[in-house]
Amino acid sequence: MVLSDSDDEKWIYREHTAAKHEVYQKYLTPWTYKLSSWNDKLRVIDCFAGRGSYVRAEDCSGAQLEEISAPTELPGSPQIILDRLTKHSDKFEEAEAIFIEANEENYDELDENISETAGIADNISVNPIQGEFQDKVLDLVTTDGSDCPTLFFIDPFGFKSLDYDVVTEIGSTDQFEILITFMSRDINRFLENEDHRDALETTFGTPDFIDEVGDLDPENWEPLVEYYTDRIEGTGPEMTFEYLITEPETRQTVYYLVFGTNHPNGLKTMRDVMNICGTGNFGYAPKIPEHDRKQSGLSAFTTGLAATKEFLVNTFSQYRIEFRNMVEMCYKMRKYEDDVESDYRKAIQELESEGQVEVIRRASKTGGTGVGKGDLIDFRDDDDLEDIG
Ligand SMILES: C[S@@+](CC[C@H](N)C(=O)[O-])C[C@H]1O[C@@H](n2cnc3c(N)ncnc32)[C@H](O)[C@@H]1O
Numbered sequence: 001m002v003l004s005d006s007d008d009e010k011w012i013y014r015e016h017t018a019a020k021h022e023v024y025q026k027y028l029t030p031w032t033y034k035l036s037s038w039n040d041k042l043r044v045i046d047c048f049a050g051r052g053s054y055v056r057a058e059d060c061s062g063a064q065l066e067e068i069s070a071p072t073e074l075p076g077s078p079q080i081i082l083d084r085l086t087k088h089s090d091k092f093e094e095a096e097a098i099f100i101e102a103n104e105e106n107y108d109e110l111d112e113n114i115s116e117t118a119g120i121a122d123n124i125s126v127n128p129i130q131g132e133f134q135d136k137v138l139d140l141v142t143t144d145g146s147d148c149p150t151l152f153f154i155d156p157f158g159f160k161s162l163d164y165d166v167v168t169e170i171g172s173t174d175q176f177e178i179l180i181t182f183m184s185r186d187i188n189r190f191l192e193n194e195d196h197r198d199a200l201e202t203t204f205g206t207p208d209f210i211d212e213v214g215d216l217d218p219e220n221w222e223p224l225v226e227y228y229t230d231r232i233e234g235t236g237p238e239m240t241f242e243y244l245i246t247e248p249e250t251r252q253t254v255y256y257l258v259f260g261t262n263h264p265n266g267l268k269t270m271r272d273v274m275n276i277c278g279t280g281n282f283g284y285a286p287k288i289p290e291h292d293r294k295q296s297g298l299s300a301f302t303t304g305l306a307a308t309k310e311f312l313v314n315t316f317s318q319y320r321i322e323f324r325n326m327v328e329m330c331y332k333m334r335k336y337e338d339d340v341e342s343d344y345r346k347a348i349q350e351l352e353s354e355g356q357v358e359v360i361r362r363a364s365k366t367g368g369t370g371v372g373k374g375d376l377i378d379f380r381d382d383d384d385l386e387d388i389g
Pocket residue numbers: 005006047048049050051052075076077078100101102103106131132133134155156157161
């Protein structure tokens with residue numbers, strides 16, 4: 001039997017819900033902080049907002065709110081958004097929080113939960129809307145690149161409302177970023193089911209998805225999410241990044257969080273956040289050894305730095321490049337390597353001490369060994385070669 005979206009069974013707070021909320025919470029902080037430094041107005045749209053509360057938790061506890069108080073121990077994404085925006089409300093002039101929810105009962109509960117939530121900063125406007133994401137969202141924004149920075153959380157229960165055209169239109173817009181819950185488990189289950197054909201065609205934006213996705217191994221559904229990210233990168237956001245969420249007790253994938261952005265710094269920030277969330281190696285997957293932070297950290301310690309140095313030398317040997325630009329390019333080229341900015345810094349410091357690069361300290365203290373934003377890294381043997389950035 002198919003459960004209604006307002007059935008209490010669907011509102012149990014599980015470990016994978018907590019894992020998703022961890023990413024939401026941790027990304028909203030740097031996103032708000034960075035974008036408010038050069039924009040007066042920010043907007044967050046929770047496209048599948050839910051009820052703003054859960055009925056009970058199983059083996060985990062609810063998200064902790066710091067700044068606001070909600071009438072529930074188990075708040076949903078709307079309160080997480082309001083809490084993080086409130087925390088940084090001194091940095092922007094105004095922020096808009098829009099919550100779209102289609103189900104009438106869930107919407108009524110959300111509306112009540114939000115009206116009973118106290119402590120929201122005065123410069124945040126709160127706008128709950130009842131309706132379907134795919135019908136409403138494009139009327140709320142301008143997609144010609146002139147609109148304010150907007151972060152979209154796209155978190156359906158299944159996949160039937162994940163409209164490819166709408167997702168790619170917002171995803172391709174400058175200053176807009178999307179974080180999609182891509183329900184791999186359900187999609188995998190129904191991939192060849194006639195009854196779900198139209199919905200899947202809407203999700204992937206093509207009738208050819210079965211042939212194009214290739215062979216799926218029952219143990220490994222990664223090609224499915226990769227096919228989806230390839231599809232949306234074609235017309236939507238320039239860059240994507242995925243985060244795996246499995247069941248806590250098995251290796252079974254529940255969903256991926258798929259992030260899309262048009263800005264290298266957005267990719268870098270989300271990647272850094274996803275690196276510190278969950279169990280490690282860009283995922284919450286307690287039963288998969290590659291996602292065990294302790295094990296992956298150990299291998300990075302023993303072999304990682306040498307590989308990073310080799311990559312840098314091979315990639316940039318003909319260039320002089322600004323440090324932060326270099327890190328952003330590395331994040332794009334080596335999306336799923338463990339390295340974060342501090343690892344690239346360490347690699348450059350070692351290469352400098354070995355005489356393989358020259359560091360021109362325009363920003364860090366001259367005479368020191370620090371390397372940071374603004375400093376130039378010269379990989380060239382010969383001064384006449386190219387500059388990037
Ligand atoms: C996974 S839940 C959202 C949970 C919420 N984001 C959170 O983290 O607390 C999905 C919600 O989307 C609602 N919904 C289903 N179809 C929708 C649509 N087309 N547009 C907007 N909301 C929809 C459902 O009623 C449900 O409340």
